[in-house]
Amino acid sequence: MKTSFLMTPGPTQVPPRVSLAMAQEIIHHRQPAFGNILKNVSEKLQKVFQTQNDVLIFPGAGTGAMEGAVVNFFSPGDKVVFGVIGEFGDRWAKIAEIFGLQPIRLGGEWGKAVTARDIDLLLSSDAGKGVKGVFITHNETSTGVYSDLESIGEVCRKHNVLFLVDAVSSLLAIDCKTDAWGVDVVITASQKALMTPPGLCFFSVSPKAWEYNKAAKCPRYYWDLASALKSLKKPMPENPYTPAVTLIFGLNEALDMIMTEGLDQIFTRHLKLSKMFRTGVETLGLELFVKDEKIASPAVTSIMIPEGIEAGKITGFFRNNGIVIAGGQAQLKGKVIRVGHLGYVDAFDISNTIITLGRAFKSQGKVLNVEAAVAKAWEVYDRD
Amino acid sequence: MKTSFLMTPGPTQVPPRVSLAMAQEIIHHRQPAFGNILKNVSEKLQKVFQTQNDVLIFPGAGTGAMEGAVVNFFSPGDKVVFGVIGEFGDRWAKIAEIFGLQPIRLGGEWGKAVTARDIDLLLSSDAGKGVKGVFITHNETSTGVYSDLESIGEVCRKHNVLFLVDAVSSLLAIDCKTDAWGVDVVITASQKALMTPPGLCFFSVSPKAWEYNKAAKCPRYYWDLASALKSLKKPMPENPYTPAVTLIFGLNEALDMIMTEGLDQIFTRHLKLSKMFRTGVETLGLELFVKDEKIASPAVTSIMIPEGIEAGKITGFFRNNGIVIAGGQAQLKGKVIRVGHLGYVDAFDISNTIITLGRAFKSQGKVLNVEAAVAKAWEVYDRD
Numbered sequence: 001m002k003t004s005f006l007m008t009p010g011p012t013q014v015p016p017r018v019s020l021a022m023a024q025e026i027i028h029h030r031q032p033a034f035g036n037i038l039k040n041v042s043e044k045l046q047k048v049f050q051t052q053n054d055v056l057i058f059p060g061a062g063t064g065a066m067e068g069a070v071v072n073f074f075s076p077g078d079k080v081v082f083g084v085i086g087e088f089g090d091r092w093a094k095i096a097e098i099f100g101l102q103p104i105r106l107g108g109e110w111g112k113a114v115t116a117r118d119i120d121l122l123l124s125s126d127a128g129k130g131v132k133g134v135f136i137t138h139n140e141t142s143t144g145v146y147s148d149l150e151s152i153g154e155v156c157r158k159h160n161v162l163f164l165v166d167a168v169s170s171l172l173a174i175d176c177k178t179d180a181w182g183v184d185v186v187i188t189a190s191q192k193a194l195m196t197p198p199g200l201c202f203f204s205v206s207p208k209a210w211e212y213n214k215a216a217k218c219p220r221y222y223w224d225l226a227s228a229l230k231s232l233k234k235p236m237p238e239n240p241y242t243p244a245v246t247l248i249f250g251l252n253e254a255l256d257m258i259m260t261e262g263l264d265q266i267f268t269r270h271l272k273l274s275k276m277f278r279t280g281v282e283t284l285g286l287e288l289f290v291k292d293e294k295i296a297s298p299a300v301t302s303i304m305i306p307e308g309i310e311a312g313k314i315t316g317f318f319r320n321n322g323i324v325i326a327g328g329q330a331q332l333k334g335k336v337i338r339v340g341h342l343g344y345v346d347a348f349d350i351s352n353t354i355i356t357l358g359r360a361f362k363s364q365g366k367v368l369n370v371e372a373a374v375a376k377a378w379e380v381y382d383r384d
Numbered sequence: 385m386k387t388s389f390l391m392t393p394g395p396t397q398v399p400p401r402v403s404l405a406m407a408q409e410i411i412h413h414r415q416p417a418f419g420n421i422l423k424n425v426s427e428k429l430q431k432v433f434q435t436q437n438d439v440l441i442f443p444g445a446g447t448g449a450m451e452g453a454v455v456n457f458f459s460p461g462d463k464v465v466f467g468v469i470g471e472f473g474d475r476w477a478k479i480a481e482i483f484g485l486q487p488i489r490l491g492g493e494w495g496k497a498v499t500a501r502d503i504d505l506l507l508s509s510d511a512g513k514g515v516k517g518v519f520i521t522h523n524e525t526s527t528g529v530y531s532d533l534e535s536i537g538e539v540c541r542k543h544n545v546l547f548l549v550d551a552v553s554s555l556l557a558i559d560c561k562t563d564a565w566g567v568d569v570v571i572t573a574s575q576k577a578l579m580t581p582p583g584l585c586f587f588s589v590s591p592k593a594w595e596y597n598k599a600a601k602c603p604r605y606y607w608d609l610a611s612a613l614k615s616l617k618k619p620m621p622e623n624p625y626t627p628a629v630t631l632i633f634g635l636n637e638a639l640d641m642i643m644t645e646g647l648d649q650i651f652t653r654h655l656k657l658s659k660m661f662r663t664g665v666e667t668l669g670l671e672l673f674v675k676d677e678k679i680a681s682p683a684v685t686s687i688m689i690p691e692g693i694e695a696g697k698i699t700g701f702f703r704n705n706g707i708v709i710a711g712g713q714a715q716l717k718g719k720v721i722r723v724g725h726l727g728y729v730d731a732f733d734i735s736n737t738i739i740t741l742g743r744a745f746k747s748q749g750k751v752l753n754v755e756a757a758v759a760k761a762w763e764v765y766d767r768d
Contacts, residue, residue: 029395199631
C-alpha cells in the first residue's frame with residue numbers, strides 16, 4: 001500500500017496544503033508579520049468556536065489544555081463535577097484531583113452519556129451544594145459517545161456554575177455553539193478536525209470564566225491564560241513565550257480550508273460519513289458499541305470485537321494494509337476497535353475502511369458480508 | 385530582500401531538509417513506525433546532551449521545561465537557589481515561587497555571570513542551609529552571558545544539592561558535558577541550536593534527580609516526567625499523550641545533520657562565528673554589552689545602543705532589510721540589540737549582519753567603519 005492512512009481519532013490526516021504551509025520559511029514570533037497571522041488565526045478560531053470570547057493558542061497537547069482548564073479557574077478545595085463516561089473524562093477528573101480540587105465523578109458507565117438531567121439532579125441534591133464548575137467531555141474518544149451540550153448548558157446556567165467542555169476530538173466534527181449554549185470554557189487541540197499536526201491546544205474563555213480566573217489559586221505559569229490574553233491584546237499581538245510558529249502556519253491554512261467549506265457543511269459531512277460507516281459496520285454483521293444513534297459520535301465509532309477474535313489482529317491487519325485504526329483504551333482494551341472519521345476525511349475513506357474491516361475479519365476466519373456492506377453504505381451516502 | 389533571515393536567539397533558521405521532513409505524511413503515535421523514530425531520536429538526543437541519562441521529549445515551549453524542572457523535583461516550601469543574571473533566570477525563579485518553593489536569587493547584575501565561588505559561599509553560609517537545588521541558566525539569552533557549568537557542578541556535588549541547568553539557548557552552541565560535569569537536570573527546546581521549529585522541549589534526568597522526583601510533592605500531570613519515562617521504556621516506546629509528531633520528524637532530520645557535522649565541530653563553529661561577530665562589532669566602533677570574553681556567549685551577542693540612537697530604529701531597519709534581530713528585554717529594553725548566531729548559521733550570515741549593522745546605523749546618521757569591520761571579521765574567521 002502506498003500509505004499509512006490515519007482513520008484514528010487523532011492525529012488525523014493532514015492535507016498537503018497544510019503540510020506545505022508548514023514548510024515555508026520560519027519567521028520570528030515578535031515581528032509584525034507573525035502578529036498579523038496570530039490576529040487572523042485567532043479571529044478565524046472564534047468563528048470555528050462559534051464565540052465572541054477570546055480564543056487562546058498554546059504550544060502543547062490536548063492534555064495540556066485539560067490541565068490549563070483546571071488550574072486557571074479553580075482553587076485547591078473547590079468542589080467540581082466531572083461527567084466521566086470514558087478514559088478522557090477520567091483523566092480530567094484525575095488532573096483536578098492532583099491539583100487539590102474535590103471532583104465528584106458523575107456517570108461511570110462507558111458507552112453511555114451523562115445527561116443534563118443527571119447533572120441537574122446532582123446539583124439540586126445535598127451532594128451538589130457548593131459545586132463551582134461542571135466539566136464535560138463533548139466527544140468521549142475512548143467510547144464514541146457524545147454529550148448534549150445545549151441541555152447541559154441550561155442546567156449549568158440554572159445552577160450558576162462554570163461550564164467547561166473538552167472538545168478536543170469534537171470541535172468541527174460535532175456542532176458546538178459555544179456562546180448560544182453558554183459554554184464558558186471550550187478546549188481543543190490541533191490534530192483532530194482542525195486537520196493540523198499535533199502540538200497546539202486552544203482555550204475559549206467567557207467573561208464569567210475570566211471572573212473565576214481572578215479568584216483561582218491553583219499554581220500556574222506555563223498555562224497562565226491571563227498572561228496569554230494580555231500578550232494577544234497588545235497592539236501587535238504576541239505570546240508570553242515562543243509559540244509553535246510552523247504549526248500556526250499550518251493551522252492558518254487549515255482554517256482557510258475550513259472557512260471555504262463552511263461550518264454547516266463540515267458538520268453535515270461528519271454526520272453523513274458516520275451514518276455511512278455505522279450502516280456499513282452493521283451490514284457487515286458486526287456490533288456497534290454505541291447502539292443509540294442519538295449519542296453516537298459523528299467523529300469516532302467503536303466496534304465490538306466478537307468472541308474468539310483478537311482485537312490486536314484486526315488493528316494489525318489494518319496497519320499492514322495501509323490504514324491505521326485504534327484499539328480500545330483501558331477497560332475497553334481488547335473489547336473494541338475504534339475508527340476515527342473526522343477532519344480531512346471523505347466517503348472513499350469510509351468505503352475503504354469497510355472493505356478492510358471485511359478483509360481483516362476474513363484473515364481471522366470470520367467471513368462478513370462485505371459486498372452488501374459497501375453497497376448499503378454508499379446507498380446511505382447517496383441518499384442523505 | 386528575498387527573505388526574512390533570522391539572526392535571533394531563537395527561533396533560528398530551519399534547514400530546508402528539516403522543513404521537508406516535517407512535510408512528510410503524518411503517522412500515528414502509537415504504532416511501531418513512530419515508536420522506532422522515538423527510540424532513535426531519544427538515543428541521538430543522549431549524544432547531544434552528552435549523557436547516559438534518560439532524555440524525554442514533550443510538546444511545549446522552553447518555558448514549559450522550566451516549569452517541568454521545578455514541579456518534578458521539589459515540594460512547596462523547598463529552599464532552592466537560582467542564579468539570576470537576566471530575564472530567563474528571573475522567570476525560572478518566579479515559576480518556583482508560584483509553585484510554593486522558597487527561591488534564593490543569587491546574582492542580580494545583568495551582564496555578569498554567577499560563579500561557582502558565589503554559589504559555594506552561599507551554600508556554606510547560614511542562608512544556604514537546607515538548600516535542595518541549584519538552578520543555573522547556562523546561556524542567558526537576554527544578556528549574552530554564559531555560565532561555567534563545570535565548576536558550578538563541582539560545588540553542587542560538594543554540597544550534595546541537585547544541579548539543574550536551563551540549556552534552552554545553549555545546548556549544542558556551547559559545550560555541556562552533562563554527565564562529566566554532574567548536571568542532574570538539563571532542559572532545552574527545539575528552536576535554538578537544534579535547528580527545529582519551536583514546539584518541543586526536552587529534559588535529561590539523572591538517577592539522583594529521579595530520587596528527588598519520588599519525593600517531590602508539587603502538583604503535576606502534563607509535565608509528569610515519571611509518566612513520560614514509563615511510556616518511553618515500553619517495548620514499543622511511546623508518550624503518555626499525543627506527541628508533536630511532525631516536529632519530531634523534523635528533529636530526527638536535524639539530529640542526523642548534527643551527527644554528521646559532529647559535536648566538536650559544532651561547538652568550534654559557534655565559537656568561531658561569535659569571535660568573528662564580536663570582532664566585527666568592535667571594529668565598527670560599537671560597544672559590546674559583555675566585554676569579558678570568558679563569559680561572552682557563543683550563541684548570542686548584545687550590542688550597546690549609543691546615546692541618541694533609538695534601538696527600535698535599528699531593529700526596524702534590519703527587519704525591512706531582510707534580517708531579523710532582537711531588541712533588549714526588560715531592563716535592557718532600548719539599551720541593547722541582540723544578535724543570535726546559533727544553529728543553522730555560517731560566516732556569510734555573520735558578514736551580512738555586520739554590513740547591515742553599518743547600514744542601519746548610517747540610516748540613523750551614525751557612520752561606522754563597515755569596510756574595516758567586514759575585513760577584520762573575515763580575517764579572524766580565516767585565521768582561527
